Amino acid sequence: MNVLITAANSAEAYQLKSKLNAWSILLGDYLELPEIMVKTGKMIRLPDPKSVSYMHEMLTLCLDRNINTLYVLREEEAVLLKESEQLFTEYGIDIVYPNL
Template sequence: MKILITSAASAQAYQLKNKLNNPDTILGDYAELPGTMLKTGNMLALPAPNDSSYAHKMLTLSLDNQIAKIYALQPAELSLLKEAGTLFNEYGITILSADEI
C-alpha cells in the first residue's frame, strides 16, 4: 500500500513521513520541484488545485502509482479531494488530513 503526502516542499510533509514510517511513502507537490528529486521515484509532480480537473488528475495519478492513501496537507487540496471522496473510495483510495494518522 503506497501513501502519497502532498506539499513535498514543506517541513510538515517530511515530519508526517517520519511519523508514518512506511517505506512506500511518496511525497508530491504542485510547486516546482528539482528534476533530480523527481527522477528518484520517491517524489511526484502533482496537478495544481486551481486546475478545473484537479480531482480527476489526482485520481489518475493515484491509480497509476498504486496509491491507497493521500494525506493532503494544503487546505485547498484537502477540500477538493474530500469533495470527490466518493469517487476515490470507489477505487479504494482514502483521503486524509495530517491530523488523521
C-alpha cells in the same frame, strides 16, 4: 501500503513521512520541486488545484501509482478533494487530512 503525501516541499511532509509506518511513501507537490528529486523518483509533480480537472487528475495519478492512502497537507487541495472523497473511497483510496 502505498502512500502519497502532498506538500512535498514542506517540513510538515517530511515529519509526517518519518512518523508513518508504510511500505512505500511517495512525496508530491504541484509547487516547484528540485529537478533532481523528480528525476530520481523520490518526488513527483502533482496536478495543480487550479486545473478544472484536478480531482480526476489526482484520482488517475493515485490509480496509476497504486496509492492506497493520500495525505493532503494543503488546504486548497483538501477543499477540492473533500468534494470527491466518495469517489476515491470507491477505488480503495483513503484521503487523510492531518491538519485540517
